[in-house]
Amino acid sequence: QVQLVESGGGLGQAGGSLRLSCAASGRTISGYTMGWFRQAPGKQRELVAAIISGGDTIYADSVKGRFTISRDNAKNTVFLQMNNLKFEDRAVYYCAAKMGYDRIWRGDLWDYWGQGTQVTVSS
Secondary structure, eight states: OOEEEEEOOEEEETTOOEEEEEEEESSOOTTEEEEEEEEOTTSOOEEEEEEOTTSOEEEOTTTTTTEEEEEEGGGTEEEEEEOSOOGGGOEEEEEEEEESSSSTTOGGGOOEEOOOEEEEEEO
């Protein structure tokens, strides 16, 4: 089992930055694909960014060039640096872990989830 705990959410300003962290415990995450999903009110959960065990990254078009996902396997932690925030980035952000890197856009195939952290963006 992998337990995931997100932190770093809160209120950001449009054009500003926030950094989310996801601390994992129970197992080392080095062999997992790690990802950040978000769900805004009234919308479906969507993959924002993912990083596979080898370090390759994938981003949703809506955040490319603004968000950066990274991982520190030694600290068993994953980060999401969010720059140039937009009002539409407001959502609950979830950290997730998955064995393998196929069909990553399907949230139902991810193995472990955190409880989520709220991100609010003021315009």
